[in-house]
Amino acid sequence: MRKILIFGSGRSAPSLIQYLAKESVANQWQITIADKDIRAAQKFIAGLNNCKAVSADIHDDSTRDTLVAEADLVLSMLPMRFHTLVLSSCLKHKVNLVTPSYESDGMREKEEEIRKAGIFVLNEMGLDPGIDHMSAMRVIDNLRDEGHRITVFESFTGGLMAPGYDDNPWQFKFTWNPRNVVLAGRDGAVRFRHNGRYKYIPYTKLFRRTERIEIEGYGAFEGYANRDSLKYLEKYGLQNVETIYRGTLRRPGFCRAWDLFVQLGVTDDSFIVEDSEHMTFREFINSFLPYNPHDSVELKLMYYLRIDQDSGLMEKLQSLGIFTDEVIGLKRATPAQILEHILKKSWTIGPDDKDMIVMWHKFFFKDKDGNCFQKTSSMVTIGEDADHTAMARTVGLPMGMAAKMILNGNIDIKGLHLPIKREIYDPVLDELQKYDIEFTEKTIPIEDDYEDQPIF
Amino acid sequence: MRKILIFGSGRSAPSLIQYLAKESVANQWQITIADKDIRAAQKFIAGLNNCKAVSADIHDDSTRDTLVAEADLVLSMLPMRFHTLVLSSCLKHKVNLVTPSYESDGMREKEEEIRKAGIFVLNEMGLDPGIDHMSAMRVIDNLRDEGHRITVFESFTGGLMAPGYDDNPWQFKFTWNPRNVVLAGRDGAVRFRHNGRYKYIPYTKLFRRTERIEIEGYGAFEGYANRDSLKYLEKYGLQNVETIYRGTLRRPGFCRAWDLFVQLGVTDDSFIVEDSEHMTFREFINSFLPYNPHDSVELKLMYYLRIDQDSGLMEKLQSLGIFTDEVIGLKRATPAQILEHILKKSWTIGPDDKDMIVMWHKFFFKDKDGNCFQKTSSMVTIGEDADHTAMARTVGLPMGMAAKMILNGNIDIKGLHLPIKREIYDPVLDELQKYDIEFTEKTIPIEDDYEDQPIF
Numbered sequence: 001m002r003k004i005l006i007f008g009s010g011r012s013a014p015s016l017i018q019y020l021a022k023e024s025v026a027n028q029w030q031i032t033i034a035d036k037d038i039r040a041a042q043k044f045i046a047g048l049n050n051c052k053a054v055s056a057d058i059h060d061d062s063t064r065d066t067l068v069a070e071a072d073l074v075l076s077m078l079p080m081r082f083h084t085l086v087l088s089s090c091l092k093h094k095v096n097l098v099t100p101s102y103e104s105d106g107m108r109e110k111e112e113e114i115r116k117a118g119i120f121v122l123n124e125m126g127l128d129p130g131i132d133h134m135s136a137m138r139v140i141d142n143l144r145d146e147g148h149r150i151t152v153f154e155s156f157t158g159g160l161m162a163p164g165y166d167d168n169p170w171q172f173k174f175t176w177n178p179r180n181v182v183l184a185g186r187d188g189a190v191r192f193r194h195n196g197r198y199k200y201i202p203y204t205k206l207f208r209r210t211e212r213i214e215i216e217g218y219g220a221f222e223g224y225a226n227r228d229s230l231k232y233l234e235k236y237g238l239q240n241v242e243t244i245y246r247g248t249l250r251r252p253g254f255c256r257a258w259d260l261f262v263q264l265g266v267t268d269d270s271f272i273v274e275d276s277e278h279m280t281f282r283e284f285i286n287s288f289l290p291y292n293p294h295d296s297v298e299l300k301l302m303y304y305l306r307i308d309q310d311s312g313l314m315e316k317l318q319s320l321g322i323f324t325d326e327v328i329g330l331k332r333a334t335p336a337q338i339l340e341h342i343l344k345k346s347w348t349i350g351p352d353d354k355d356m357i358v359m360w361h362k363f364f365f366k367d368k369d370g371n372c373f374q375k376t377s378s379m380v381t382i383g384e385d386a387d388h389t390a391m392a393r394t395v396g397l398p399m400g401m402a403a404k405m406i407l408n409g410n411i412d413i414k415g416l417h418l419p420i421k422r423e424i425y426d427p428v429l430d431e432l433q434k435y436d437i438e439f440t441e442k443t444i445p446i447e448d449d450y451e452d453q454p455i456f
Numbered sequence: 457m458r459k460i461l462i463f464g465s466g467r468s469a470p471s472l473i474q475y476l477a478k479e480s481v482a483n484q485w486q487i488t489i490a491d492k493d494i495r496a497a498q499k500f501i502a503g504l505n506n507c508k509a510v511s512a513d514i515h516d517d518s519t520r521d522t523l524v525a526e527a528d529l530v531l532s533m534l535p536m537r538f539h540t541l542v543l544s545s546c547l548k549h550k551v552n553l554v555t556p557s558y559e560s561d562g563m564r565e566k567e568e569e570i571r572k573a574g575i576f577v578l579n580e581m582g583l584d585p586g587i588d589h590m591s592a593m594r595v596i597d598n599l600r601d602e603g604h605r606i607t608v609f610e611s612f613t614g615g616l617m618a619p620g621y622d623d624n625p626w627q628f629k630f631t632w633n634p635r636n637v638v639l640a641g642r643d644g645a646v647r648f649r650h651n652g653r654y655k656y657i658p659y660t661k662l663f664r665r666t667e668r669i670e671i672e673g674y675g676a677f678e679g680y681a682n683r684d685s686l687k688y689l690e691k692y693g694l695q696n697v698e699t700i701y702r703g704t705l706r707r708p709g710f711c712r713a714w715d716l717f718v719q720l721g722v723t724d725d726s727f728i729v730e731d732s733e734h735m736t737f738r739e740f741i742n743s744f745l746p747y748n749p750h751d752s753v754e755l756k757l758m759y760y761l762r763i764d765q766d767s768g769l770m771e772k773l774q775s776l777g778i779f780t781d782e783v784i785g786l787k788r789a790t791p792a793q794i795l796e797h798i799l800k801k802s803w804t805i806g807p808d809d810k811d812m813i814v815m816w817h818k819f820f821f822k823d824k825d826g827n828c829f830q831k832t833s834s835m836v837t838i839g840e841d842a843d844h845t846a847m848a849r850t851v852g853l854p855m856g857m858a859a860k861m862i863l864n865g866n867i868d869i870k871g872l873h874l875p876i877k878r879e880i881y882d883p884v885l886d887e888l889q890k891y892d893i894e895f896t897e898k899t900i901p902i903e904d905d906y907e908d909q910p911i912f
Binding site: 203205230262273274288 | 645647653654656657659686720721727729760
């Protein structure tokens with residue numbers, strides 16, 4: 001029996017574990033899930049083959065080393081900051097490692113050690129990052145193989161609610177870490193390239209410069225820009241494209257309303273709100289509005305943020321209860337923490353809710369004769385239930401498939417990698433289709449002058 | 457002869473040196489100015505008594521120690537980050553130290569060592585911080601001594617151009633570190649208290665929530681909020697006031713126009729603009745605007761920032777040359793660095809220009825019978841010439857006066873202090889009057905209901 005060790009049993013663990021357990025019978029695997037608190041793991045492995053849960057503190061070097069020494073492959077589903085700890089044990093015992101997180105600076109610093117140890121370390125093997133790389137690179141490599149020149153690349157991903165389950169005015173609920181949603185865009189200016197020009201967007205304009213896209217059968221979405229699209233120029237070998245832009249999808253109207261929180265200042269995570277514990281939601285909002293004893297909080301906010309009565313914006317805000325007298329109850333909280341607390345009351349995914357992952361790539365390319373085309377590649381997948389959400393499945397399944405390929409010796413790569421090589425992404429994208437995670441491509445001829453395309 | 461050692465010969469040095477040199481004859485002082493580059497110091501001491509300039513690298517421990525060991529008093533005019541180095545030598549040789557900078561965390565960590573060494577360390581002894589503390593505390597202590605209860609405290613300071621010299625559409629030139637002007641407000645949300653309520657302002661609204669004030673004989677000004685007014689509650693013993701607000705003064709219209717830079721994103725200091733060296737001013741501005749090949753940069757900017765043709769805002773922007781084809785020429789520069797470079801072309805103070813410092817405090821207080829009053833205390837002072845600017849004088853003179861008091865034994869204090877004690881501020885404020893730095897107080901009765909006062 002070959003042994004797979006999984007560190008962490010968070011939200012994306014159930015789909016990973018279910019996949020590995022199913023495959024374990026034919027492949028003769030033993031699966032161990034290590035977590036400080038094993039209750040979630042125990043729930044996820046109930047009724048599954050070849051799985052066990054063990055209690056382990058990732059900071060306990062000796063326990064971690066013992067577990068890794070016994071394993072043939074390690075999958076780390078822990079938060080990104082713990083991966084270098086896991087890596088240190090993998091280096092010591094020469095065990096391969098896969099994670100769904102961004103390749104950190106800490107990882108890159110160990111690249112030479114990884115090479116010397118002769119192990120394979122694969123990061124960014126989830127959804128975003130993960131499936132985004134794989135699906136984009138498949139199109140990019142195919143276009144190149146056919147001798148075409150890519151001029152434009154845009155890519156959007158969104159974790160949303162499935163149609164029928166998007167039943168609030170924002171058409172949004174949390175399917176992942178709510179804190180990341182609240183702090184989105186705060187970590188620095190956006191950088192991208194548009195028709196050969198470098199463009200920058202500050203946080204204060206981020207949610208007002210969205211692009212609208214439509215996906216057949218699923219309607220309209222809007223995308224706001226991710227922080228740094230430029231780093232993908234090199235990553236994807238697209239140094240010569242005229243346009244590169246990566247973004248995050250929401251349903252139309254979300255971003256305009258979210259911008260109200262940005263303008264108000266309530267997404268700030270850098271200071272403590274005075275007496276946050278005993279403050280009401282209404283008082284919290286009022287603390288960001290100018291003093292005026294004669295007007296209501298609602299009226300002051302509408303005036304301050306220039307909200308028209310009939311814009312639908314107040315309806316979105318009111319749906320969150322931000323004007324109520326409910327007490328916050330959080331000690332020494334930042335505005336961002338309080339906003340997250342408020343949003344969770346309306347945006348927590350229910351046991352019967354279904355989520356949806358949407359991914360959409362757009363390419364413009366020229367063939368050898370100078371003819372221009374637009375190619376789109378899009379994927380929409382719906383969650384199964386509250387454990388096996390679309391988010392959990394699209395993160396967990398690629399992780400599991402990478403594990404299978406590595407253990408079966410179907411990948412002959414050593415060193416530190418992302419899933420941008422065909423020998424990794426081809427089998428994974430093919431197998432994902434069996435799990436209803438499938439890309440639809442469409443190519444249409446366009447005019448040479450792409451300057452008349454939608455402007456953002 | 458007693459020996460005064462001055463570290464640094466920056467913009468506020470000439471007024472300090474001139475004051476000390478003049479006083480040195482009667483007081484029998486020897487003044488040494490230590491700087492890495494002594495050319496400025498040599499110019500400032502030309503024709504003055506008892507002064508010499510020596511070359512010294514502040515990072516050279518042995519040179520610094522030798523200089524401090526010989527001194528009876530050290531004045532550090534260096535940037536704030538170097539003061540703890542100076543302090544280490546002062547602690548070793550038990551020499552008193554005065555600086556015009558904010559008391560840093562590094563200073564506070566040494567409070568116990570300062571106490572044990574039995575020396576006197578006085579920070580915040582310039583203008584702002586400095587004269588602001590002293591002039592406010594004089595009013596606060598007087599009102600308390602008379603048995604009054606203070607309910608409102610607002611305080612504004614501005615470094616501006618004197619009337620007649622404010623000859624550009626912004627009515628503004630740099631009289632201090634331009635970088636601080638460009639980055640003003642970026643370091644965190646504003647916090648203050650208004651009529652008993654805590655209020656917060658994010659950067660994106662900072663320059664739109666100004667307060668207008670008028671000073672007799674000098675016309676109208678507008679003030680935007682300084683970052684943290686709340687720390688003055690304890691510092692000034694004003695824990696029970698209903699309102700505390702500190703701000704920075706500009707001429708009316710400045711802030712509304714400056715907000716355009718904030719909204720555009722060009723005050724960002726966190727990333728490098730691609731190929732900043734060869735870019736033109738116009739291309740720089742365009743890189744923050746949405747792509748559109750059909751409209752001019754000016755038109756896009758007006759549309760993007762919702763600027764009305766007749767608002768005077770475009771005139772302000774155009775006066776800076778931001779739409780010209782002048783090449784930036786700065787390698788690997790941030791947006792803030794490029795903006796500073798552009799602004800310096802229009803806002804550099806000329807040899808014949810005169811600047812102006814404006815300080816304005818407003819208090820509401822109640823007497824024992826419940827009668828309410830407003831008391832204002834304001835100071836306006838005009839610079840003498842390009843060296844002895846109002847800024848240099850209001851920073852350098854209080855430093856010099858503190859030096860005189862310490863060397864003459866007129867202050868009997870040890871430990872780490874700010875100039876908020878009467879025994880420090882009274883003689884300094886009195887002497888400043890002889891140098892045309894004088895506060896005018898005015899008290900008028902007001903209605904008990906201060907809720908009808910101007911709203912901000």
